[in-house]
Amino acid sequence: MKNLKINIWTGILDIINCILFAISWPVIFSTAASDAFGGTNLTSGTGVFFYVMAALGIILNIVALIKSRKNNISIVGPVLGIIGNALFLITAAMAFPAIVVIIIGTVFIFLHQPTKNTKAIN
Numbered sequence: 543m544k545n546l547k548i549n550i551w552t553g554i555l556d557i558i559n560c561i562l563f564a565i566s567w568p569v570i571f572s573t574a575a576s577d578a579f580g581g582t583n584l585t586s587g588t589g590v591f592f593y594v595m596a597a598l599g600i601i602l603n604i605v606a607l608i609k610s611r612k613n614n615i616s617i618v619g620p621v622l623g624i625i626g627n628a629l630f631l632i633t634a635a636m637a638f639p640a641i642v643v644i645i646i647g648t649v650f651i652f653l654h655q656p657t658k659n660t661k662a663i664n
Contacts, residue, residue, distance in 0.1 A: 549619070551602065555599055556623050556648045567634070570585060573585045589634070592630070599623065614656055619647045619652075627640065
């Protein structure tokens with residue numbers, strides 16, 4: 543089975559997003575505290591960064607889903623990646639469930655398993 547580069551890059555971005563989503567709450571809370579005491583307005587820009595990364599994750603997972611489907615590779619990983627990134631994009635309060643779903647999806651993306659109705663060619 544041929545490994546698709548889009549799946550590798552999608553898996554890498556999903557791992558990066560897991561790390562970003564894990565640190566999102568402390569970063570947003572600390573910028574909110576600095577806004578309250580320092581008179582700055584950084585919180586909205588910081589939140590936007592995390593949401594843009596989630597949107598990029600959704601887009602890359604959609605592309606991986608389409609490419610995987612065309613090459614008879616299981617689409618479980620990209621579907622879970624879309625769901626996980628969408629959970630965070632809907633609300634950052636879903637960061638922990640999003641991280642769990644994305645980690646499971648990343649494992650499936652890196653497996654490059656053929657679809658059930660396709661025979662593996664060695």
